[in-house]
Each structure stands twice: as C-alpha cells, then as structure tokens.
Amino acid sequence: MSRSRSPALRPLAMAAALIVPGLAFVAGFSGLAQTSQTFTSVEETQTALQRALTQAAQAEARGQRLEAEAASATEQAERTAREAAALAARIQQAEAGIAVADARIALIAGQRARLDRRLAQRREPLVRLTAALQKMARRPVALSALRPGSLRETVYLRAMFETTIPQVQSRTAGLRAEIDRSRQLETAARQAAAGLRSSEAELVQRRRNLAALEARQRLASQSARGDAARESERALALAEEARDLDALVGQLDAEATLRQELAALPGPVMRPGKPGDARVSPSSRVPAAIATSATPGRYQLPVNGRTVTGFGARSEAGVSSNGIALAARTGAQVVAPAAGRAVFAGPYRGYDRIVIIDHGGGWTSLVTGLARTDVEVGDVLVGGSPLGVAGGARPVVSLELRRQGTPVNPLEYLR
Incomplete structure (x- = not known):
C-alpha cells in the first residue's frame, strides 16, 4: 500500500x-x-x-x-x-x-x-x-x-x-x-x-x-561605648521633645554645629614666662572646613529600588515632599548615602526606624523606612556603611538631604 x-x-x-x-x-x-x-x-x-x-x-x-x-x-x-x-x-x-x-x-x-x-x-x-x-x-x-x-x-x-x-x-x-x-x-x-x-x-x-x-x-568597640550611650540617650530625649521630624533634624543640626564649633576652639594657651610677652589671642572662628561645603561628598542612593516619589512632589494633602521615596525589596540592604557620623538611629513615631547622618559642612541625610538599624548613635560611617534593612511587605525607603537645614534634591548630588 x-x-x-x-x-x-x-x-x-x-x-x-x-x-x-x-x-x-x-x-x-x-x-x-x-x-x-x-x-x-x-x-x-x-x-x-x-x-x-x-x-x-x-x-x-x-x-x-x-x-x-x-x-x-x-x-x-x-x-x-x-x-x-x-x-x-x-x-x-x-x-x-x-x-x-x-x-x-x-x-x-x-x-x-x-x-x-x-x-x-x-x-x-x-x-x-x-x-x-x-x-x-x-x-x-x-x-x-x-x-x-x-x-x-x-x-x-x-x-x-x-x-x-x-x-x-x-x-x-x-x-x-x-x-x-x-x-x-x-x-x-x-x-x-x-x-x-x-x-x-x-x-x-x-x-x-x-x-x-x-x-x-x-x-x-564595647570598651568605648560609654560616651556613645550617653549621646544616644541625649538623641532619644531630643526625639521625645521634637514635635515632628523636621524639628528633630533641626535640633540635631544645631547640636552638630555646636559640636563642630567647640572642636574648632583653640586649646589652652600656656602662661608666658614674662608677663610682658603676653598677647591677646584672636577670637575663634569656625574654620572654612566646617562651613557649608559645596557637596556632601561622594553621594549614592541608600537602597536599590524604583523611585515612587520625587523631590518636591505633592501628596494628596498638598504637602510637598522633602526628599525621594524608593520602593525596595523586603529585607533589602540599606546603606549610608555618604560618609558621616550617625546622630540618630532608632524608632521614631510614624516612620518605623530612621537614621540621621551628619556629613559635616552643613549637610545632613535622613533615611527612613528601616525595619532594623545596624548602627548606633556616634558611629563614624564611611560611604556605603550598612545602616539596616528595609521592612514590610512593600517597603518604601525615603531619603532626605538637607543643606544647613534646607531640603535639597539628593539626585543632583549622585555620582
């Protein structure tokens, strides 16, 4: 067939x-x-x-x-x-x-x-x-x-x-x-x-x-935790006194400026052997190094994610955003956006856990939306130091950058 x-x-x-x-x-x-x-x-x-x-x-x-x-x-x-x-x-x-x-x-x-x-x-x-x-x-x-x-x-x-x-x-x-x-x-x-x-x-x-x-x-670092513990208690006291997050950042900025000014004061002057050799020391001024600098240093985003709120965006209530918000993965690693010193780390009402970093030169970063913080007040951080992890089913990590207390767009300073 x-x-x-x-x-x-x-x-x-x-x-x-x-x-x-x-x-x-x-x-x-x-x-x-x-x-x-x-x-x-x-x-x-x-x-x-x-x-x-x-x-x-x-x-x-x-x-x-x-x-x-x-x-x-x-x-x-x-x-x-x-x-x-x-x-x-x-x-x-x-x-x-x-x-x-x-x-x-x-x-x-x-x-x-x-x-x-x-x-x-x-x-x-x-x-x-x-x-x-x-x-x-x-x-x-x-x-x-x-x-x-x-x-x-x-x-x-x-x-x-x-x-x-x-x-x-x-x-x-x-x-x-x-x-x-x-x-x-x-x-x-x-x-x-x-x-x-x-x-x-x-x-x-x-x-x-x-x-x-x-x-x-x-x-x-356990042996050097005495001063850090006292500073942390002071930061928590300021958080209780502050009426909102802006007030807390402002108070911490003022304390950072005072701390820098005290550090810039000249040390004790030895008494001269002859009274006639005495001189009046010039009035101490804040050196240029701690005046407002042009940039906060090498700057980066604190977490990998998609931008969901831009700088200056208005909410439904008509409030303008002071920073940017990033939608991250649950448990995503959050890092310091630039080198500096942690002046606040812990829970704050309505923001989960937050970290505030003083970069010096009048610059301050605020990172919110953390489920866990891995730094303590007083820690000196390098750019990229781990701050903690993002939490929640759909975590949103926000970043605010302030120059002398005034919010600026952090995206303009990314490298």
Whole structure:
C-alpha cells in the first residue's frame, strides 16, 4: 500500500509527523520559574530590567572600590568599616541580580504566553488538515477511479493537492520556527532560574558574612561605648521633645554645629614666662572646613529600588515632599548615602526606624523606612556603611538631604 502512495503526497505525511509532536511539546511545557515581582506591561518589565542591570553594575563597582580601600587601609577600625561597606555593596549587587532574574523571567513568561496564544489559534485547523491529508495520502490514486463520480473530480482533487502542498509546507516551516523559538525560550527560562538561585545563594552567604563582621565590630568597640550611650540617650530625649521630624533634624543640626564649633576652639594657651610677652589671642572662628561645603561628598542612593516619589512632589494633602521615596525589596540592604557620623538611629513615631547622618559642612541625610538599624548613635560611617534593612511587605525607603537645614534634591548630588 505504501508503494502506491503518490510522491506528491509524501511531504504531507512528513508535515503531519512534525506538526503533531511539536504542538504536543508546546502544549506540555510549563514555566520553570515564577518571578517574585509583578509587572503590568512589557515596557515596565524592560525598564525594571535595565534599572536592575545598572544597579548591579554600580554595586559591583562600589564593592571593588571599597575592597581596594579596605586592603590599603592602615588602621584596623577603618579597614573593618570599609570591609563592612564592601560587603553591603556586594549584598546590593546580589539583590540587583535577583531583580534582573525576576525581570528576565517575567519577559520570558510574557513571550511564552504570546507564543502559546498564536500556536493555539493555529493548532486546531492544522491538526484537522494534517489528519485529512494523512488519510488521503494513505489512499492510492488508482482506487479513486472505483469510487462513484467522474474521473474529472479525481483530476480536480489532484490539482488541488498540488496547489495546497506548497502552502502547507510553507505554513509548516513557520510553525517549525515557532517551535524552535519555544525551545529557545525554555532554555532561557532555565538559565534565568539558575541565575536567580545563584543570586539568592550569594545573598544568603554575604548576609552571613556581614553579620559576622558586625558582631566582631561590636565586640571590639564595647570598651568605648560609654560616651556613645550617653549621646544616644541625649538623641532619644531630643526625639521625645521634637514635635515632628523636621524639628528633630533641626535640633540635631544645631547640636552638630555646636559640636563642630567647640572642636574648632583653640586649646589652652600656656602662661608666658614674662608677663610682658603676653598677647591677646584672636577670637575663634569656625574654620572654612566646617562651613557649608559645596557637596556632601561622594553621594549614592541608600537602597536599590524604583523611585515612587520625587523631590518636591505633592501628596494628596498638598504637602510637598522633602526628599525621594524608593520602593525596595523586603529585607533589602540599606546603606549610608555618604560618609558621616550617625546622630540618630532608632524608632521614631510614624516612620518605623530612621537614621540621621551628619556629613559635616552643613549637610545632613535622613533615611527612613528601616525595619532594623545596624548602627548606633556616634558611629563614624564611611560611604556605603550598612545602616539596616528595609521592612514590610512593600517597603518604601525615603531619603532626605538637607543643606544647613534646607531640603535639597539628593539626585543632583549622585555620582
């Protein structure tokens, strides 16, 4: 029977043998990984991917720089501080890697869904056509003369087959290309899932390393905690007295200015051996070093995330924003935006936990939205020092930068 099959109909059986297993492959494929983030559009997903790639590159560069600075530091305290900042940068790099994997998985899932919809539209008619052509291909042409009807119908049928075969082959080629694309998406999904697992493992290990380093720091600084404890009590007292966050920042700014002015005072003058050699010392002035500087130093965002509120944006109540707000991942690492000294760290009414950093030169940063703070009042911080982690199901970390008590846009000072 197979020898009597028309040579023109053989490609139809081959096409049917290819189409059906390919459609079964498409129908049986399920997603290999699910993204932990929800995106509403392809454009939003692509934007999130580019943002995460940029943040990962920036965090990697910070980590390399801080690791080099730690290796060249001569004092143990400075070396430890920079090692902690480098670990925090590596944690942010791993977090950005997770965000990259999430965005890629979401893009692949969207492409898979669109491909499945196209194949679903084409699958049913192609399967019916393939079944019919297979049936006709198994029937010898010679037997068609025995069927009722004229030979003219058989000739017409042969002519129709010869016209249809190229179209079927063409559509089959397009379907084969889409099936190959489906296999490529499957491979890409597996790679993205592997990248996600790798970034998550790195994140866990680096958090452990940072926790161990912070524990060593606390043990090493226990002997010098007396002054810090008194300063922390003073900061808490100011927080209770302050009517709002702006008032608290203003009070801490005033104390920082007073502390700098006292530090700039000249030391005691020895009494001269001859009274006639006595001179009146000039009145002390605040040196230029502690006057308002042009920039707060090397400045960065405290956390990886998407900007949800810009500087100066007005709320529904008509209040203008004094800073920016960043939507971060739950438990995201929060770091010091620039070098300075922690003048407040802890809970504050309505803001979860906050950290206020005096950068010197009239600059102050306020970071809110922390679930945990890893610094204490009086700690000297390098840029990128770990401050704590973001908390909540959908954490929002806000950053305010003030110059002599006046809010300014922190984005203008990013490097």
